[in-house]
Amino acid sequence: MDETDIYRKQQMGGLIGKGRRTALIVVDFVNGFIDPNIFGGGNTLEAAEATVPVLDAFRDRELPIVFSRIVYADDGSDAGVWCEKAPRLGELTENNPASHVIDILRPREGEIIIRKTQPSVFFDTNLGSILRSHNVDSVAVVGATTSGCVRATVVDAISANFRPTVISDCVGDRAAGPHEANLFDMQQKYANLIAAGELGRIFT
Amino acid sequence: MDETDIYRKQQMGGLIGKGRRTALIVVDFVNGFIDPNIFGGGNTLEAAEATVPVLDAFRDRELPIVFSRIVYADDGSDAGVWCEKAPRLGELTENNPASHVIDILRPREGEIIIRKTQPSVFFDTNLGSILRSHNVDSVAVVGATTSGCVRATVVDAISANFRPTVISDCVGDRAAGPHEANLFDMQQKYANLIAAGELGRIFT
Amino acid sequence: MDETDIYRKQQMGGLIGKGRRTALIVVDFVNGFIDPNIFGGGNTLEAAEATVPVLDAFRDRELPIVFSRIVYADDGSDAGVWCEKAPRLGELTENNPASHVIDILRPREGEIIIRKTQPSVFFDTNLGSILRSHNVDSVAVVGATTSGCVRATVVDAISANFRPTVISDCVGDRAAGPHEANLFDMQQKYANLIAAGELGRIFT
Amino acid sequence: MDETDIYRKQQMGGLIGKGRRTALIVVDFVNGFIDPNIFGGGNTLEAAEATVPVLDAFRDRELPIVFSRIVYADDGSDAGVWCEKAPRLGELTENNPASHVIDILRPREGEIIIRKTQPSVFFDTNLGSILRSHNVDSVAVVGATTSGCVRATVVDAISANFRPTVISDCVGDRAAGPHEANLFDMQQKYANLIAAGELGRIFT
Numbered sequence: 001m002d003e004t005d006i007y008r009k010q011q012m013g014g015l016i017g018k019g020r021r022t023a024l025i026v027v028d029f030v031n032g033f034i035d036p037n038i039f040g041g042g043n044t045l046e047a048a049e050a051t052v053p054v055l056d057a058f059r060d061r062e063l064p065i066v067f068s069r070i071v072y073a074d075d076g077s078d079a080g081v082w083c084e085k086a087p088r089l090g091e092l093t094e095n096n097p098a099s100h101v102i103d104i105l106r107p108r109e110g111e112i113i114i115r116k117t118q119p120s121v122f123f124d125t126n127l128g129s130i131l132r133s134h135n136v137d138s139v140a141v142v143g144a145t146t147s148g149c150v151r152a153t154v155v156d157a158i159s160a161n162f163r164p165t166v167i168s169d170c171v172g173d174r175a176a177g178p179h180e181a182n183l184f185d186m187q188q189k190y191a192n193l194i195a196a197g198e199l200g201r202i203f204t
Numbered sequence: 205m206d207e208t209d210i211y212r213k214q215q216m217g218g219l220i221g222k223g224r225r226t227a228l229i230v231v232d233f234v235n236g237f238i239d240p241n242i243f244g245g246g247n248t249l250e251a252a253e254a255t256v257p258v259l260d261a262f263r264d265r266e267l268p269i270v271f272s273r274i275v276y277a278d279d280g281s282d283a284g285v286w287c288e289k290a291p292r293l294g295e296l297t298e299n300n301p302a303s304h305v306i307d308i309l310r311p312r313e314g315e316i317i318i319r320k321t322q323p324s325v326f327f328d329t330n331l332g333s334i335l336r337s338h339n340v341d342s343v344a345v346v347g348a349t350t351s352g353c354v355r356a357t358v359v360d361a362i363s364a365n366f367r368p369t370v371i372s373d374c375v376g377d378r379a380a381g382p383h384e385a386n387l388f389d390m391q392q393k394y395a396n397l398i399a400a401g402e403l404g405r406i407f408t
Numbered sequence: 409m410d411e412t413d414i415y416r417k418q419q420m421g422g423l424i425g426k427g428r429r430t431a432l433i434v435v436d437f438v439n440g441f442i443d444p445n446i447f448g449g450g451n452t453l454e455a456a457e458a459t460v461p462v463l464d465a466f467r468d469r470e471l472p473i474v475f476s477r478i479v480y481a482d483d484g485s486d487a488g489v490w491c492e493k494a495p496r497l498g499e500l501t502e503n504n505p506a507s508h509v510i511d512i513l514r515p516r517e518g519e520i521i522i523r524k525t526q527p528s529v530f531f532d533t534n535l536g537s538i539l540r541s542h543n544v545d546s547v548a549v550v551g552a553t554t555s556g557c558v559r560a561t562v563v564d565a566i567s568a569n570f571r572p573t574v575i576s577d578c579v580g581d582r583a584a585g586p587h588e589a590n591l592f593d594m595q596q597k598y599a600n601l602i603a604a605g606e607l608g609r610i611f612t
Numbered sequence: 613m614d615e616t617d618i619y620r621k622q623q624m625g626g627l628i629g630k631g632r633r634t635a636l637i638v639v640d641f642v643n644g645f646i647d648p649n650i651f652g653g654g655n656t657l658e659a660a661e662a663t664v665p666v667l668d669a670f671r672d673r674e675l676p677i678v679f680s681r682i683v684y685a686d687d688g689s690d691a692g693v694w695c696e697k698a699p700r701l702g703e704l705t706e707n708n709p710a711s712h713v714i715d716i717l718r719p720r721e722g723e724i725i726i727r728k729t730q731p732s733v734f735f736d737t738n739l740g741s742i743l744r745s746h747n748v749d750s751v752a753v754v755g756a757t758t759s760g761c762v763r764a765t766v767v768d769a770i771s772a773n774f775r776p777t778v779i780s781d782c783v784g785d786r787a788a789g790p791h792e793a794n795l796f797d798m799q800q801k802y803a804n805l806i807a808a809g810e811l812g813r814i815f816t
């Protein structure tokens with residue numbers, strides 16, 4: 001019995017029902033998570049490029065769009081335990097280009113920017129509250145890294161009873177093994193997975 | 205360059221500093237996560253057995269001990285999106301033995317029981333607040349499954365600035381691949397990993 | 409210039425726009441918050457009686473209904489700092505009738521019960537997540553006490569971008585001064601206030 | 613029986629035990645909450661002036677110090693329901709002097725700044741997590757307004773098992789009635805009250 005069989009036998013990996021209205025969450029597609037010399041590399045640039053038409057599709061439909069950035073205080077006063085595991089996180093300050101959303105995905109006026117200091121875009125932020133005021137029950141998630149901030153965001157999304165969809169060619173990671181392993185986990189337990197070409201499955 | 209090298213080059217995977225005082229979190233070691241016909245199987249029983257002396261060590265030192273159980277209302281009124289992905293979760297009601305902590309790890313009076321409906325023991329529960337009143341800055345995490353509720357709990361722990369340690373032979377999963385992949389992710393990004401025989405590294 | 413003028417001059421006390429769909433939150437209408445020898449007295453019984461037709465109105469429209477109860481563990485393992493300020497809170501255990509919703513408002517199958525250990529029904533509970541899955545953007549709040557758990561719940565509700573309405577004759581308090589003062593604060597800053605006879609203002 | 617007697621009979625209003633280590637939280641002492649033409653007036657300036665020596669005392673002891681500011685996005689993308697009740701909140705953007713901490717209390721490098729969009733400094737922010745990394749179990753609260761953001765912060769503090777003390781001459785409000793009423797509620801239910809001259813009661 002292979003692993004997918006184990007999950008199927010336990011009736012996991014089913015399809016989450018379609019939502020009424022979906023926001024797009026662009027997780028940490030900032031310069032520092034593209035650059036292989038900071039936290040990027042792997043397929044992160046390719047995933048960001050694949051996000052361009054997805055972003056257009058959400059803009060065309062005037063659906064809520066959220067961009068997250070990891071931003072620490074210049075004086076390090078909000079650095080925490082995570083920065084011990086990954087010390088270069090502390091470099092991601094407000095004015096460091098490494099913390100800025102990459103040019104090809106630049107946010108427009110009225111789109112929501114969430115600054116965060118932890119993996120999940122929901123954790124200790126007002127994202128859940130803001131999405132409530134936008135009458136959203138579902139989220140489509142893209143960004144970097146698949147095995148890090150994307151997965152943490154997806155787990156929090158389903159925990160808060162949002163209906164999560166991961167757009168699989170629009171999430172990227174510095175390394176292929178964790179990327180694949182986390183796509184598997186999310187498909188089995190936390191999200192629907194679709195390709196960028198299948199957006200029709202989430203728009204009503 | 206293999207994957208560990210990529211993480212090392214980005215200065216991830218470091219050691220989190222030792223805490224002052226550590227609570228033990230026993231995640232979902234309930235009958236339904238041991239039984240291969242519900243959500244268990246794999247190495248979950250073995251991991252639960254390896255937890256017995258760990259639990260004793262925390263009891264000997266009178267450190268705070270937390271047990272989590274997934275418990276849904278009998279009438280399903282609190283079932284959410286996660287139950288669409290894994291419908292059998294809804295069977296885990298208060299009086300179903302599948303939701304009860306396994307006999308060999310039975311909680312004692314005064315130990316903390318957290319009922320939850322989502323993967324992380326911290327999510328939408330008072331665990332963080334209770335641990336504050338116990339003057340804890342660190343958590344040791346054991347339980348099932350490695351790729352599910354253990355990992356979600358560890359990510360929330362470090363996000364809330366607890367210092368997490370995963371006791372690697374005391375976490376179990378229904379399938380080996382996700383077990384190993386999630387141990388890798390946690391080691392690189394969210395926790396220190398130790399063996400049950402190395403508890404001295406977390407006790408001061 | 410009297411106090412209402414000060415608020416008006418600062419453009420506070422306006423009307424919150426009507427929501428799409430409203431849940432009823434019945435805060436701590438349990439025996440112990442009616443009984444003047446525990447935490448009740450004042451106008452709490454009168455407020456509970458006035459809630460009966462309100463509850464009927466929400467049931468008739470099949471809108472979500474939530475009841476909160478303060479419930480501490482039998483062994484006191486989850487008692488916190490609030491219990492130092494009000495030590496008798498710890499008596500409110502699962503099987504103590506003082507923690508049970510009063511008979512005239514008895515919850516029906518499928519209605520949501522939130523057990524909590526803190527003033528706000530939202531704090532460290534899954535209420536916000538459950539209401540999301542019920543597609544609710546507004547809450548009507550009744551219960552006891554006005555100056556305690558009702559107000560804390562209302563402040564959390566508006567903070568989470570729910571549209572709160574307090575039904576003023578269905579909230580009660582042990583003492584008249586705090587009751588009136590907190591109705592004033594909520595009207596000026598956090599909620600619309602209506603009488604039980606004006607429910608039409610929240611149903612669409 | 614007057615109101616204080618009612619609370620005493622129900623064993624409320626007791627003293628919260630002394631903490632190990634206390635952070636100072638300076639709530640919204642920004643220009644816009646001093647200026648009577650925005651959200652200030654009343655005794656807010658007097659309370660801010662009384663805070664100067666309190667701030668010095670915490671700095672002398674090298675205890676953690678937190679300043680909150682209400683800050684909304686320039687494009688209004690994070691404005692929520694609270695802004696319907698008090699529309700001028702939306703003016704408090706990053707570069708508007710009304711959102712800046714008043715000069716006499718100017719934060720120093722390394723002191724924590726929390727930007728927020730809701731009454732409580734804890735709500736949807738990382739304050740609780742940051743205070744955990746500072747090994748704090750208690751908070752002293754000063755700021756404006758007593759009946760608004762101060763009280764909301766105090767209720768969240770005790771709910772999260774911090775030991776709250778309100779420094780009564782360092783909290784201010786636009787109007788005297790709500791100021792007094794909320795001091796009463798906090799004393800009876802959520803905090804110890806001390807005068808600025810009694811700081812010795814919270815330092816160990």
